[in-house]
Amino acid sequence: MAQQHLDxxxxxxxxxxxxxxxxxxxxxxxxxLRALRLHRETGGxxxxxxxxQGPGSPGDPVDPARALxxxxxxxxxxxxxxxxxxxxxxxxxxxxELAWLSGTLAMExxxxxxxxxxxxxxxxxxxxxFPAQPKGATVGAAQAGGSGPPSHPAAPDRGNLTVGAAxxxxxxxxxxxxxxxxxxxxxLQALGSSRFHAVADNIAVLAxxxxxxxxxxxxxxxxxxxxxxxRLTDAVTALPLVTAGHPYNAEALIHGxxxxxxxxxxxxxxxxxxxxxxxxxxxxxxxxxxxxxVDVRLLTAGQALDRHRDASEAAAAAAQAARxxxxxPATAYALGVLHADQRHEVEAARFAFQQSWQKQTxxxx
Amino acid sequence: MAQQHLDxxxxxxxxxxxxxxxxxxxxxxxxxLRALRLHRETGGxxxxxxxxQGPGSPGDPVDPARALxxxxxxxxxxxxxxxxxxxxxxxxxxxxELAWLSGTLAMExxxxxxxxxxxxxxxxxxxxxFPAQPKGATVGAAQAGGSGPPSHPAAPDRGNLTVGAAxxxxxxxxxxxxxxxxxxxxxLQALGSSRFHAVADNIAVLAxxxxxxxxxxxxxxxxxxxxxxxRLTDAVTALPLVTAGHPYNAEALIHGxxxxxxxxxxxxxxxxxxxxxxxxxxxxxxxxxxxxxVDVRLLTAGQALDRHRDASEAAAAAAQAARxxxxxPATAYALGVLHADQRHEVEAARFAFQQSWQKQTxxxx
Numbered sequence: 001m002a003q004q005h006l007d008x009x010x011x012x013x014x015x016x017x018x019x020x021x022x023x024x025x026x027x028x029x030x031x032x033l034r035a036l037r038l039h040r041e042t043g044g045x046x047x048x049x050x051x052x053q054g055p056g057s058p059g060d061p062v063d064p065a066r067a068l069x070x071x072x073x074x075x076x077x078x079x080x081x082x083x084x085x086x087x088x089x090x091x092x093x094x095x096x097e098l099a100w101l102s103g104t105l106a107m108e109x110x111x112x113x114x115x116x117x118x119x120x121x122x123x124x125x126x127x128x129x130f131p132a133q134p135k136g137a138t139v140g141a142a143q144a145g146g147s148g149p150p151s152h153p154a155a156p157d158r159g160n161l162t163v164g165a166a167x168x169x170x171x172x173x174x175x176x177x178x179x180x181x182x183x184x185x186x187x188l189q190a191l192g193s194s195r196f197h198a199v200a201d202n203i204a205v206l207a208x209x210x211x212x213x214x215x216x217x218x219x220x221x222x223x224x225x226x227x228x229x230x231r232l233t234d235a236v237t238a239l240p241l242v243t244a245g246h247p248y249n250a251e252a253l254i255h256g257x258x259x260x261x262x263x264x265x266x267x268x269x270x271x272x273x274x275x276x277x278x279x280x281x282x283x284x285x286x287x288x289x290x291x292x293x294v295d296v297r298l299l300t301a302g303q304a305l306d307r308h309r310d311a312s313e314a315a316a317a318a319a320q321a322a323r324x325x326x327x328x329p330a331t332a333y334a335l336g337v338l339h340a341d342q343r344h345e346v347e348a349a350r351f352a353f354q355q356s357w358q359k360q361t362x363x364x365x
Numbered sequence: 366m367a368q369q370h371l372d373x374x375x376x377x378x379x380x381x382x383x384x385x386x387x388x389x390x391x392x393x394x395x396x397x398l399r400a401l402r403l404h405r406e407t408g409g410x411x412x413x414x415x416x417x418q419g420p421g422s423p424g425d426p427v428d429p430a431r432a433l434x435x436x437x438x439x440x441x442x443x444x445x446x447x448x449x450x451x452x453x454x455x456x457x458x459x460x461x462e463l464a465w466l467s468g469t470l471a472m473e474x475x476x477x478x479x480x481x482x483x484x485x486x487x488x489x490x491x492x493x494x495f496p497a498q499p500k501g502a503t504v505g506a507a508q509a510g511g512s513g514p515p516s517h518p519a520a521p522d523r524g525n526l527t528v529g530a531a532x533x534x535x536x537x538x539x540x541x542x543x544x545x546x547x548x549x550x551x552x553l554q555a556l557g558s559s560r561f562h563a564v565a566d567n568i569a570v571l572a573x574x575x576x577x578x579x580x581x582x583x584x585x586x587x588x589x590x591x592x593x594x595x596r597l598t599d600a601v602t603a604l605p606l607v608t609a610g611h612p613y614n615a616e617a618l619i620h621g622x623x624x625x626x627x628x629x630x631x632x633x634x635x636x637x638x639x640x641x642x643x644x645x646x647x648x649x650x651x652x653x654x655x656x657x658x659v660d661v662r663l664l665t666a667g668q669a670l671d672r673h674r675d676a677s678e679a680a681a682a683a684a685q686a687a688r689x690x691x692x693x694p695a696t697a698y699a700l701g702v703l704h705a706d707q708r709h710e711v712e713a714a715r716f717a718f719q720q721s722w723q724k725q726t727x728x729x730x
């Protein structure tokens with residue numbers, strides 16, 4: 001067991017070997033199976049990934065969909081980072097399946113969260129006053145009930161909105177609720193498919209028996225974790241952090257009216273860093289154990305990148321909605337303001353990442 | 366003469382009296398007459414306030430309209446700050462006339478600069494690449510030629526813009542060029558009016574004889590200048606500077622979709638500080654002499670507030686254009702993005718002001 005707490009900056013810290021990886025994978029597989037059982041018991045009502053606490057409540061014990069996604073991401077990430085320690089055939093066959101599952105399970109939650117973000121922004125832009133209660137507790141855009149497709153989200157009151165903002169809100173609600181309903185069905189279908197059962201069977205095996213290569217159990221994990229960290233720091237180095245550190249650099253909106261309908265290519269390296277940061281974090285978990293204290297700065301940087309991704313996708317959804325045929329000019333105007341607002345959120349998130357990264361001394365895992 | 370350079374932080378610096386005010390007013394009146402003569406010689410072609418260097422080139426010797434505005438603002442400001450030293454009847458009769466003149470002369474330049482700002486922003490938002498040349502040298506939105514109303518501004522090439530951005534640009538160009546042409550006519554009419562001739566005659570008298578009250582020449586100017594400074598610092602203290610100092614606070618756009626069509630009321634105290642800062646600067650000029658080195662930090666703070674005002678008005682113009690009947694949704698969308706972009710410029714300008722003010726130790730004039 002490597003669940004003891006190691007000082008990551010201590011070069012004399014004990015070797016952590018493939019045994020720890022096996023422990024970690026077993027624990028994550030067990031988590032997956034537990035979440036799957038709970039998910040089936042609750043009839044998949046929470047497949048949107050959010051309980052009453054709203055989306056993103058960390059460690060929510062009543063959210064099996066979220067727990068499923070968490071476990072799948074961790075297994076998938078560990079297979080990637082510690083690939084040479086694991087049976088190659090098994091590993092290569094598992095990875096695309098885990099990616100498919102992770103992607104499929106994430107969509108419904110993503111649409112619900114995106115709608116909530118956009119409706120909250122519309123209210124903020126309309127100068128509407130919100131009760132000072134925790135986010136998600138008042139706005140139930142992601143509160144699904146019953147066992148069918150998600151119920152109509154309880155959208156914020158539109159009384160204070162202008163016609164344009166109200167119409168923009170209604171349009172986004174229609175489009176994103178439709179997308180979310182489809183994602184819900186897709187996720188339910190996926191969870192009932194033979195493809196899923198094959199993955200679940202594989203994970204069930206993993207819960208008791210991790211297919212390490214013969215030398216795997218004794219192999220030092222550090223070089224692999226360090227390589228994951230280096231991939232992260234290399235990618236961060238390539239980011240335009242000097243610009244990002246200058247507030248109001250107006251970079252994020254620079255293609256806001258570009259003819260290119262594709263998502264902003266400038267966002268891609270940031271999304272990439274977000275994924276590499278996650279892999280680094282999981283590698284730390286493998287080595288330090290899941291009970292080790294979280295590196296707050298790593299967490300802050302990760303949250304900034306999550307916000308970056310969310311705002312980027314929300315901005316794209318607003319731009320996409322503005323391409324709906326026959327909308328009123330006032331609706332289009334509100335969507336333009338909303339798009340720009342979310343692109344500024346993108347810029348703000350980059351600034352927040354730069355600030356947190358500056359302070360950061362990433363511990364050697 | 367008080368044209369010697371006084372250290373404003375030196376409490377033992379010599380008294381500066383009404384004589385210095387008289388010198389200053391005479392100098393400004395002379396400037397006004399010189400600019401007026403030049404303006405008449407050039408046939409009023411530069412009434413838009415911008416020569417080949419574009420709007421806002423400081424100290425541009427070939428820009429009589431700008432020189433006229435400069436002198437009028439300074440005379441008007443000094444009458445305000447040092448009111449008790451001047452003949453009350455004369456002063457009270459002059460002040461509304463100077464305000465009228467200053468306002469009338471400023472409009473054409475303001476519309477030209479607003480259009481240029483908005484077209485540049487549209488290009489930036491479209492990801493269009495600009496040649497790395499000084500602003501105004503490439504974009505001739507404010508280059509008027511001939512002696513009639515301003516010629517059609519040489520707008521930036523729209524080749525790279527989307528349909529929406531191009532249409533938004535064309536709409537703004539049409540509306541703001543019309544407004545500018547009207548302002549040009551109004552300014553020309555004003556300069557030919559008997560009302561103007563009365564003001565000009567008064568200023569001509571001022572160039573030789575300043576109507577100080579009997580005790581005026583010996584009265585210390587410092588208490589009046591200090592009062593002007595205190596009005597400034599009081600108004601700055603009332604600004605939400607803590608918020609402004611947090612980058613990306615998203616305050617400026619908070620009423621971006623508000624049903625209220627009036628300009629953002631949150632901007633008003635900042636506009637007020639801009640005017641008070643200008644009065645403070647002129648009071649310093651009176652006391653230290655116009656040849657004294659400019660306080661760079663005061664200048665920076667003033668530039669931030671100018672930018673705040675310009676962006677605020679540009680954002681309002683974009684919002685106003687979006688209310689044009691029968692525009693295409695793509696046009697309205699582009700105007701929404703543009704409005705939000707300029708509101709973020711407003712926020713950026715507040716941040717810049719906060720940063721410059723923080724460093725600032727306003728010298729006692």
